[in-house]
Amino acid sequence: MSILFRRTSGIILLLLLPYYLHAQLANLTGTITDSDSNPIPGITILLDSTKGTATDTFGKFTINNISPGQHELAISGVGYQTYTLTVTLPADQTKNLRLQLREAINQMDEVIVQGPSTAELKRTEGLAVQVIETAPQRNLTADINQIIGRTPGINIREAGGLGSGFSLSLNGLSGNQVRYFIDGVPMENFGSALTLNNYPVNLIEEIEVYKGVVPISLGSDALGGAINIMTGYRRKSFLDASYSIGSFNTHRAAVNVQQVNPERGYFVKVLSFYNHSDNNYRMESVPLTDANGNIINNNFSTRRFHDHYTSAMLNLEAGLLDKSWADEWKVGITYAANRKNYQHPDFNIKRVFGEFHTRNQTWLASTTYRKRIGKLDLQAYVLAGQTQESIVDTSTFRYNWAGEAINRLEQDVNDPKGELNQRRSLFRLTDNTLRSQLNAQYFLRNSHRLLFNASQNYLSRTGEDKVDTFNRSFQSPNSIHKNLLGLAYEFDSPNERLNLSVFAKQYFYRGNIVTQDFENNDVTTDIALRNTGYGISFSYQLAAIGGVKTSFERAYRIPEPTEILGSGLYILPNPNLQPEQSYNLNLGGWLDQSFGKFELVSEWNVFARFSEDFIQPPRAEGPFGVYENLANVRTQGVEGSVQLQRGQLLMVNLNATYQHITDRTEFDEGLPNVNYRSRIPNIPYFFANSRVSLQPFQRTEDWHLAFHWTTNYVHEFFLKWENLGNPGDKNIIPTQLTFDLTAETSFREGRYNLSATVTNLSNETVFDNFLIQKPGRAFYLKLRYFLSNS
Numbered sequence: 001m002s003i004l005f006r007r008t009s010g011i012i013l014l015l016l017l018p019y020y021l022h023a024q025l026a027n028l029t030g031t032i033t034d035s036d037s038n039p040i041p042g043i044t045i046l047l048d049s050t051k052g053t054a055t056d057t058f059g060k061f062t063i064n065n066i067s068p069g070q071h072e073l074a075i076s077g078v079g080y081q082t083y084t085l086t087v088t089l090p091a092d093q094t095k096n097l098r099l100q101l102r103e104a105i106n107q108m109d110e111v112i113v114q115g116p117s118t119a120e121l122k123r124t125e126g127l128a129v130q131v132i133e134t135a136p137q138r139n140l141t142a143d144i145n146q147i148i149g150r151t152p153g154i155n156i157r158e159a160g161g162l163g164s165g166f167s168l169s170l171n172g173l174s175g176n177q178v179r180y181f182i183d184g185v186p187m188e189n190f191g192s193a194l195t196l197n198n199y200p201v202n203l204i205e206e207i208e209v210y211k212g213v214v215p216i217s218l219g220s221d222a223l224g225g226a227i228n229i230m231t232g233y234r235r236k237s238f239l240d241a242s243y244s245i246g247s248f249n250t251h252r253a254a255v256n257v258q259q260v261n262p263e264r265g266y267f268v269k270v271l272s273f274y275n276h277s278d279n280n281y282r283m284e285s286v287p288l289t290d291a292n293g294n295i296i297n298n299n300f301s302t303r304r305f306h307d308h309y310t311s312a313m314l315n316l317e318a319g320l321l322d323k324s325w326a327d328e329w330k331v332g333i334t335y336a337a338n339r340k341n342y343q344h345p346d347f348n349i350k351r352v353f354g355e356f357h358t359r360n361q362t363w364l365a366s367t368t369y370r371k372r373i374g375k376l377d378l379q380a381y382v383l384a385g386q387t388q389e390s391i392v393d394t395s396t397f398r399y400n401w402a403g404e405a406i407n408r409l410e411q412d413v414n415d416p417k418g419e420l421n422q423r424r425s426l427f428r429l430t431d432n433t434l435r436s437q438l439n440a441q442y443f444l445r446n447s448h449r450l451l452f453n454a455s456q457n458y459l460s461r462t463g464e465d466k467v468d469t470f471n472r473s474f475q476s477p478n479s480i481h482k483n484l485l486g487l488a489y490e491f492d493s494p495n496e497r498l499n500l501s502v503f504a505k506q507y508f509y510r511g512n513i514v515t516q517d518f519e520n521n522d523v524t525t526d527i528a529l530r531n532t533g534y535g536i537s538f539s540y541q542l543a544a545i546g547g548v549k550t551s552f553e554r555a556y557r558i559p560e561p562t563e564i565l566g567s568g569l570y571i572l573p574n575p576n577l578q579p580e581q582s583y584n585l586n587l588g589g590w591l592d593q594s595f596g597k598f599e600l601v602s603e604w605n606v607f608a609r610f611s612e613d614f615i616q617p618p619r620a621e622g623p624f625g626v627y628e629n630l631a632n633v634r635t636q637g638v639e640g641s642v643q644l645q646r647g648q649l650l651m652v653n654l655n656a657t658y659q660h661i662t663d664r665t666e667f668d669e670g671l672p673n674v675n676y677r678s679r680i681p682n683i684p685y686f687f688a689n690s691r692v693s694l695q696p697f698q699r700t701e702d703w704h705l706a707f708h709w710t711t712n713y714v715h716e717f718f719l720k721w722e723n724l725g726n727p728g729d730k731n732i733i734p735t736q737l738t739f740d741l742t743a744e745t746s747f748r749e750g751r752y753n754l755s756a757t758v759t760n761l762s763n764e765t766v767f768d769n770f771l772i773q774k775p776g777r778a779f780y781l782k783l784r785y786f787l788s789n790s
Contacts, residue, residue, distance in 0.1 A: 026066045026089035027374055030097035032059045032075065033235070040101065043077040054496065062443050064375055075099060094374045126499050126537030126549050128211040128586040128605050138202040139744045139753040140708075141244045141252070141780040144229060145197040151209055152639035152655040153605070155687050155714065157768035158197075159346040161279035161775045162250060163309030163338065166197055167617070169683065171211050171607045172635035172659040173224025175617055176560045177580065181218060181228040183368075184381075189431050189459055189561065191362035191387040193311045193336035196227070200254040200273050202242050202784060205232025212584035212607060213535055213551040216486030216503050219437045219455030223557035223580050224609065231271060235260055235321070238788040246757075246780030250277040265322050267330075271315040279307035279343075281775040284765055287350055289400045304343045305403045306354050311338035319368075327370050334364040334385075345420070347618070347625065349771050354399030356419040359390040377441040384434050391427040393418035394467055426467040429474065431561070434458045447494060451503075453486035461561055476514040476522055478565055482558055483508040497541040505533040509558045513565060513575045525575040531556045535584075546591035553584045563615060563627040571618060572626045580629075582611040601643045609635035616680075631665035633680065648695050656688035678723040682733070682770070686715040701749045710740040719770045736766045753784035 032043045032055050039059025046052040047063055048071050055061045068091040076082040080101040089095050122131045130151055137147060145166060149156045159165045170178045180187040180196065187194060208228040210218075218226055240256040251274070258269040280303045288300035319330025341357040344350075364385035371378050395418060397405040418424040437455040444450065458481045463474030488503035511527035535553030542548070557580045566573035588605035614633035618625020637659030645651045661680045665673050679685065695706045719731040739762055744755035756779075760766065763777040 026068050026091060027094040028063045028066060029094060030061055032099050046074040048072055064443060124539055124541055126501055126539040127213055127551050128588055130209045132207040134201050134204045139755045139784055140742055141757050141782045142201045143197050144199045147201055148207055150689050152641045153211055153657050155684050159769060159772050162277035163340055165346045170225040172661045177224040177557060179220045179222035179226045183231055185383060189387060189433055191360045193338035193360045193362055198311050200252060202240055203254055203256050203271055205230045212586050213553040216453040216488050217439050219453045219484050221507055221557045223555050223582050236789055240786050242784040244780055244782035247778035248278050248280050266320050269317040274312045276310045280304050283773050286401045288402060291406045300401055302401050306341045307343040308341045327372060329369050331367045336362040352399045352401055353419045354405055355395035357392050362387045375443040379439040382436045387431045389429045393420050393425045395419050423468040425465055427465045429463045432460045447492050449490050451488040455484050457482040459561055472516055478514050479512045480561055481510045499539045501537045503535055507531040507556050515573050515575055545593050548589040551586045555584055556581050574626050577627055578613040578629050580613050580615050582609050584609050597646050599645045604640040606638050634664045635661045648699050651693040653691045658686050675721050678721055681718050681720045684714050684717050688713045704746040706744050708742040712738045731770060733767050733770055738764055738766060750786055755782045
């Protein structure tokens with residue numbers, strides 16, 4: 001730890017050194033907001049008509065190394081009135097300004113001219129990143145999974161209805177290879193109650209999707225990309241509440257309320273949600289067994305009877321704003337819980353449960369600090385939490401798809417079996433987590449800056465079984481400690497057309513793993529790893545019509561606790577699992593062009609991932625599985641999106657992805673690998689979706705009506721290796737083609753909102769996983785109330 005501390009201290013001192021070398025000149029900083037006190041990104045600040053910069057995502061700007069005296073300052077931005085003023089800058093000092101711009105919106109021929117959105121600003125960066133702004137979709141009955149599932153390169157596979165297990169694939173890499181964040185904080189080991197399919201869309205401001213190359217500011221060991229959920233920070237008081245009801249006794253509620261006092265400089269915020277569904281949709285062609293477990297009907301149709309799911313979350317935040325010692329400081333506490341009944345294992349419908357279930361409780365406490373000091377911008381957080389997952393397998397009954405229960409103890413009083421395990425079990429898994437992170441950004445000159453990140457993630461896992469005294473899993477604590485240091489240099493040309501970033505990451509990992517051998521003796525494995533990653537990104541904007549970008553990273557990912565330790569449920573431990581490493585490459589571009597009343601926006605990306613020690617998810621065989629390494633895997637693909645819009649009347653979006661993921665291991669333990677160059681099984685390789693939005697009437701402040709038609713397509717793919725066996729007899733996950741229809745309306749400037757949705761309109765029998773059927777046609781109604789002091 002002392003070596004890590006000395007290296008961290010040395011880098012911080014190096015970053016701060018230029019601050020003292022230029023003390024004789026003046027500096028100018030400031031924050032620019034709109035009439036509602038919301039920060040405005042992308043505003044141009046021009047000093048004496050020669051020296052300029054632009055505001056960042058927090059509405060802040062910095063101009064350094066200015067000669068003392070009077071200067072003319074011009075502030076302008078598309079969609080806002082131009083503002084000019086004279087400022088006097090004393091020597092050896094930094095002057096800070098707070099300015100508020102008025103909107104200047106011009107409407108001509110149904111085309112509204114306004115300032116650039118966050119998504120448009122991110123599009124010009126060198127990283128392969130997309131920003132999903134949720135404002136147009138907050139009236140819809142949707143969670144985060146459903147929203148990001150329409151993004152190019154992303155495919156989400158679910159094992160059932162609301163609350164079911166899911167796997168998200170991003171450019172061919174999936175599971176823990178993709179990291180998830182909420183407001184920049186890693187969601188690793190937050191528990192099953194805080195996942196992407198729990199959060200309603202109207203609790204979210206925007207979602208950042210990073211593909212392959214991840215910025216150092218997130219402080220993560222992601223291999224294939226990252227998804228950062230932004231809950232939003234608006235300097236105004238508001239109330240956003242919604243309730244939806246739908247098929248399968250589904251109920252979802254969300255409340256997002258914030259009270260801000262700008263004069264006294266404080267705010268209080270509450271975010272909460274509640275989800276419930278019986279998930280009792282109809283299953284077709286499932287195997288019905290008798291009391292002895294023999295199949296008597298292979299084409300039995302029935303409803304699911306033990307798949308209820310309930311989850312809830314309450315998050316409280318309070319903070320101070322615009323103090324001399326902090327631009328923002330807040331503390332928060334989060335409680336989340338869920339209960340999930342299992343109808344069957346995620347990979348097998350032949351084993352039916354009638355009482356088996358899990359329960360989760362998560363407590364999190366955090367504090368966040370942000371301050372800009374001259375040329376230095378600091379952001380930091382500390383988070384501590386505890387997650388408890390209880391696995392309840394205490395039933396003495398056997399169930400079949402007809403819901404019939406047979407008491408096994410009447411047949412054999414010595415039968416110790418549970419529904420899942422060989423012995424009945426009440427197992428509780430406890431994770432204690434401590435995380436912290438520091439981000440520093442230092443502005444060398446107007447177009448140059450240095451970025452630094454230091455993050456640490458510590459987890460301790462213990463377990464106890466109150467029923468099965470022979471189960472010693474996690475009785476001895478297991479621990480994993482990850483540290484990451486990152487350093488980056490970024491450059492933006494004065495004309496803002498060229499963006500360049502070069503970065504390096506240093507990974508530190510220590511693990512203490514305790515498992516049991518066949519004689520139930522403890523086996524301890526100590527792991528210590530150190531790796532260095534690096535990367536570069538570049539973008540160039542071609543006039544105002546588009547641009548090109550490329551990015552590269554040598555990335556590493558450390559196995560997660562569930563992968564290496566097991567889950568206590570379906571995942572078995574594998575202490576010999578090795579870290580993944582990959583060369584990730586993206587080459588893409590964008591086009592933004594108007595044709596009369598139509599605007600066309602398109603993006604494309606060619607990607608390649610050259611992965612070693614690739615961690616493969618458990619195979620879809622039986623209830624249990626283990627994560628395993630494949631020596632070499634190559635992922636190649638192309639993705640693209642097109643958006644065509646005609647004012648407020650019509651918007652058409654189309655996304656498509658093709659990916660080719662192959663095993664590149666030529667020899668396996670000295671013998672030729674029969675799967676060499678074969679496509680990795682059980683992973684979709686072609687999928688697409690489209691969305692058509694129609695607003696037939698002119699939108700007014702008092703009324704709005706729109707219709708949305710969504711199409712989802714996933715091409716069929718093999719369950720097992722494509723080169724083995726007869727292709728005509730191989731098990732496949734069949735092609736999916738589904739349609740959703742939504743109608744939404746709002747009144748009184750968006751205060752009252754109502755939407756109705758039909759999913760899987762044609763009632764197709766669809767599968768994400770082999771024989772694991774998803775819900776058929778479903779209906780949902782959502783009511784939303786929004787009130788703001790603006």
